[in-house]
Amino acid sequence: MQLTGHITPESLMSLEAYTKWRKLHKPDIITHRKLRSVQLGEHVNLQFESETTIRYQIQEMLRIEKIFEEEGILDEIEAYAPLMPDGSNWKATMMLEYTDIHERKRELARLIGIEDRMFVEVEGHARVYAIADEDLDRENDEKTSAVHFVRFELTPVMCASVKAGAAVKVGCDHTNYPAHKVVEPDTLASLASDLK
Incomplete structure (x- = not known):
C-alpha cells in the first residue's frame, strides 16, 4: 500500500x-x-485515523x-x-464499547454529548475540544451513538510542541465519564507524524 x-x-x-x-x-x-x-477508561476507545x-x-x-x-x-x-488527518489535526473514530446490551442502552442515554467533551491537551497549552460528527448528527434527545467521528484541530505552536517531544493527554470531562490518559510514547510518535 x-x-x-x-x-x-x-x-x-x-x-x-x-x-x-x-x-x-x-x-x-x-x-x-x-x-x-x-x-x-473502560468504555471509550479512540482509534486515531x-x-x-x-x-x-x-x-x-x-x-x-x-x-x-x-x-x-x-x-x-x-x-x-x-x-484522514491533514497536517494540523488528529481525526479519530470514537467508540463507546459496552458488551452488555442493557448497560449499553443505559449508558448511551447517560452519555449524551460525550463526543463534545473529548479533548487533547498538549503539554504547556490549553485543551483542544473535539469537533464532532461533522458529516451528520449521531445523537438524539434519548441517547448518543456508540460511534462518533471527532477532529482535534491544533495550532501551529501545538504541532511544533508535539514534534519537539511535548507530552499529550487525551481526556473526557463529561459529567458521567470523567477520564484522562497520557498518550503512550509509541502512539504519540505515530500521531506526531500526522502533523506538519
Missing part, C-alpha cells in the same frame, strides 16, 4: 492486487491500528462490495477521505 498523502482512484490497488496484498499485510494493519488506539487506516478501509469496502467502476470508487473515497 503506497502512501501518497492524497487518495485518488489511481493510487488505490485493483481488487486482484489488493486481495494478494491483504493476505500478506493484514497483520501489519492490525498492529498499526492498535498502535494508534487510545483506551480512555491515518492515511494507512483510511486507505485500508476504502480498499476493504471496495473488496467487500466488489466495486471496480470509477464512480463507485469515487463514492468510497468521498465517504472516507475526510477522516
